[in-house]
Amino acid sequence: MSLDVPPGEIVAIIGPSGVGKTTLLRLLAMFERPLGGSLEYGGTDVWDASEQRRLEYRRDIGMVFQEASLFDANVRRNAEYGLHIRRSWRDRLRREFADLLGLRNGTSPAMEALEVVGLEEKLEQHAESLSGGEAQRVAFARALAYEPDFLLLDEPTSDLDPRNTAVIEEAVREAGDRGIGVAIATHDMNQAERIADRVAVILGDGIIEVGETETIFEDPSDQRTQKFIDGELIY
Amino acid sequence: MISDTLLPLVAAFPFEWTYVRSIIEVSLYVSLTAVFLSTIVSVPIALLVGFRDFRGKNFLTSIITTGMGFPSVVVGLVVLFAVSNEGPLGSFDLVFTTEAMILSQIVLAVPVITGVSLAAVSSVEQQVRDAAFAMGGTRYDVALVTIKEARYGLATAVLAGFGRAISEVGGVLIVGGNIAGADGESVTRTLTTAIQLEARQGRFETAMILGAILVALVLLVNAIVVRLGDDGGGYR
Numbered sequence: 001m002s003l004d005v006p007p008g009e010i011v012a013i014i015g016p017s018g019v020g021k022t023t024l025l026r027l028l029a030m031f032e033r034p035l036g037g038s039l040e041y042g043g044t045d046v047w048d049a050s051e052q053r054r055l056e057y058r059r060d061i062g063m064v065f066q067e068a069s070l071f072d073a074n075v076r077r078n079a080e081y082g083l084h085i086r087r088s089w090r091d092r093l094r095r096e097f098a099d100l101l102g103l104r105n106g107t108s109p110a111m112e113a114l115e116v117v118g119l120e121e122k123l124e125q126h127a128e129s130l131s132g133g134e135a136q137r138v139a140f141a142r143a144l145a146y147e148p149d150f151l152l153l154d155e156p157t158s159d160l161d162p163r164n165t166a167v168i169e170e171a172v173r174e175a176g177d178r179g180i181g182v183a184i185a186t187h188d189m190n191q192a193e194r195i196a197d198r199v200a201v202i203l204g205d206g207i208i209e210v211g212e213t214e215t216i217f218e219d220p221s222d223q224r225t226q227k228f229i230d231g232e233l234i235y
Numbered sequence: 236m237i238s239d240t241l242l243p244l245v246a247a248f249p250f251e252w253t254y255v256r257s258i259i260e261v262s263l264y265v266s267l268t269a270v271f272l273s274t275i276v277s278v279p280i281a282l283l284v285g286f287r288d289f290r291g292k293n294f295l296t297s298i299i300t301t302g303m304g305f306p307s308v309v310v311g312l313v314v315l316f317a318v319s320n321e322g323p324l325g326s327f328d329l330v331f332t333t334e335a336m337i338l339s340q341i342v343l344a345v346p347v348i349t350g351v352s353l354a355a356v357s358s359v360e361q362q363v364r365d366a367a368f369a370m371g372g373t374r375y376d377v378a379l380v381t382i383k384e385a386r387y388g389l390a391t392a393v394l395a396g397f398g399r400a401i402s403e404v405g406g407v408l409i410v411g412g413n414i415a416g417a418d419g420e421s422v423t424r425t426l427t428t429a430i431q432l433e434a435r436q437g438r439f440e441t442a443m444i445l446g447a448i449l450v451a452l453v454l455l456v457n458a459i460v461v462r463l464g465d466d467g468g469g470y471r
């Protein structure tokens with residue numbers, strides 16, 4: 001399969017459950033080494049590169065999972081985590097002491113990311129006290145805060161109510177406007193139609209079709225795509 | 236009611252305070268040092284066994300589990316052999332020293348701390364570790380997140396190790412010898428071995444008071460560790 005996600009473009013990956021959307025995103029996020037084929041970044045096979053170089057590649061990517069998976073900490077600390085681990089150990093300790101002494105103030109990219117998802121008022125609230133929708137919005141802000149080049153979203157709104165879904169979708173659009181390339185796996189056709197610039201259809205034998213959103217939904221070139229959209233393709 | 240019973244006992248306490256203080260100091264020195272060193276060894280082992288798949292993992296896990304209930308007398312015997320003139324550590328001249336007692340308690344505490352830590356780190360959800368990795372975390376960052384998420388379980392592991400160490404009597408009695416110096420201060424006598432000695436000599440009141448001191452120390456250390464584990468919920 002072949003899929004490219006240019007800067008600023010939102011690509012929806014649609015397909016039935018269990019077809020491999022999550023596996024594809026995990027491969028792109030370098031969780032696992034592919035059993036066959038290659039994953040290239042800037043023309044370099046990431047699995048031939050050194051661990052340090054692969055870490056640099058990974059740090060260009062943000063990922064949001066189906067479940068929020070927040071850390072046992074408050075909203076601010078969750079949102080800052082990506083920035084935190086990019087700092088030197090000395091800087092991390094210095095900031096910890098500043099936190100302990102209450103000396104930190106001012107805005108940070110993490111706070112700006114929380115503003116994007118409308119949770120800037122809940123900075124000091126513990127993650128456990130958030131609703132499912134709020135937790136997922138924090139997870140999105142956490143991935144956005146360190147300004148990655150790419151965002152991988154694995155069905156981020158499948159468990160959310162319409163209001164929280166709308167907030168996340170708006171944040172996805174804003175990420176695209178900022179020049180971040182977004183790949184979002186979803187089984188929600190309407191969502192793909194609402195937010196994606198392009199759509200990739202993945203079935204049992206890989207990505208069968210990639211095209212402009214309008215084209216995929218109104219005039220797909222592969223009959224299986226039409227059947228899947230019409231709900232006739234059962235897996 | 237309790238004060239009616241305990242106060243006469245305390246008033247009739249037959250030991251010099253310096254003697255009792257030296258016993259407490261030896262007990263705490265031996266057990267806290269052993270638990271500190273055991274924790275340094277045990278937590279990385281727990282992280283390694285919890286996260287990595289390798290050949291012999293199940294065997295190692297069963298050894299850890301078995302070690303959690305290992306008889307302290309047997310451990311004392313093995314350590315005594317190890318530090319005796321014929322043993323591999325004979326050249327260090329450790330027989331009847333606090334260092335040998337620490338060694339004995341490390342052997343007892345490591346399986347307990349490792350076993351409970353393993354359960355704690357294994358209970359941290361894979362998704363949380365994945366989130367740390369996905370944001371560009373190194374393996375050390377992921378390990379730190381896991382330690383942070385498992386901090387209550389790890390605190391429990393340390394407490395269980397401390398409880399095992401400070402309350403055991405067989406091992407420290409064999410390798411330490413329950414020695415008090417000519418000046419009346421403890422050399423290798425701990426609270427447990429002193430209690431055993433007092434009870435054997437029929438001084439039950441004294442043994443009871445030393446027992447109460449031991450329980451109070453355990454409660455104090457528990458309270459401190461629990462407080463440290465509950466730091467407000469930030470990652471480190």
